[in-house]
Amino acid sequence: QQQVKQSPQSLIVQKGGISIINCAYENTAFDYFPWYQQFPGKGPALLIAIRPDVSEKKEGRFTISFNKSAKQFSLHIMDSQPGDSATYFCAASYHDKIIFGKGTRLHILP
Amino acid sequence: DVKVTQSSRYLVKRTGEKVFLECVQDMDHENMFWYRQDPGLGLRLIYFSYDVKMKEKGDIPEGYSVSREKKERFSLILESASTNQTSMYLCASSYGTSGSGWFTDTQYFGPGTRLTVL
Numbered sequence: 001q002q003q004v005k006q007s008p009q010s011l012i013v014q015k016g017g018i019s020i021i022n023c024a025y026e027n028t029a030f031d032y033f034p035w036y037q038q039f040p041g042k043g044p045a046l047l048i049a050i051r052p053d054v055s056e057k058k059e060g061r062f063t064i065s066f067n068k069s070a071k072q073f074s075l076h077i078m079d080s081q082p083g084d085s086a087t088y089f090c091a092a093s094y095h096d097k098i099i100f101g102k103g104t105r106l107h108i109l110p
Numbered sequence: 111d112v113k114v115t116q117s118s119r120y121l122v123k124r125t126g127e128k129v130f131l132e133c134v135q136d137m138d139h140e141n142m143f144w145y146r147q148d149p150g151l152g153l154r155l156i157y158f159s160y161d162v163k164m165k166e167k168g169d170i171p172e173g174y175s176v177s178r179e180k181k182e183r184f185s186l187i188l189e190s191a192s193t194n195q196t197s198m199y200l201c202a203s204s205y206g207t208s209g210s211g212w213f214t215d216t217q218y219f220g221p222g223t224r225l226t227v228l
Contacts, residue, residue: 031214032211034216041221043202045218046218089152093211095214097213098155102151102152
C-alpha cells in the first residue's frame, strides 16, 4: 500500500523527442505528487508537482499527467534536450508520509 | 536562493566508529530531513524533524539517531557504523506551512555525503 512504482529504470531518447516516465501508487491517501530531477554529483531538485484536484500541470517543456482513478501519474518532457539527461524521481506524499520511486536514468542523445 | 549544505562530500570510516553527518540550511525552514540514496532503491527517509529538539522516525531509522539543537542545523549520527550503512546521505529542508503537512511542500536538498564504511 505504500509503494510507488516507477518505470522505466532507464530511458534513451533522441534530442527533440518526448521522454515519458510513469509512476503508480496504491494508497489513495496520497495528495501531493512531486517530480525531482537529479544531476550527477548534486542533490535532487524539485522539477514540478501536482495535487490530485487537477489532471494535468504544465511548466515549460515539462508536463505532469495525473489519473486519479488509475492511481497513476506521469512526467512528459517535450522537445527533450541533452541538458535534460539526469535521474528523475517521482514521489507521493501526504501529511506525514512520503514515498519516492526508485528513479529513472534519462539519457538524451545529441 | 535556498542553500542546504552538508559538512562533507566524501567520508570514509571504519566499522564500529561513531559518525556524525552535519546539515545546515539558511532559509529558516521548520522541517529538516535525512535520506539515504542507494542504487535501485531510490530515496528512503531515515528521520525528520519539524522543530528544534523534535524528531520523528522515517522508514529506516534502525542504526541511526538525529539531533536538532538549533533550527538551522540537523545532525545524523551513526552510533556504530556498519558496512551496510555505506551509502549516499542526503539532507533536505522545507517550509513548515501550518496545516500543510510535513511532506507536502517543496524539499530543498543538499549535495549529499557519500559515506563508505570499511
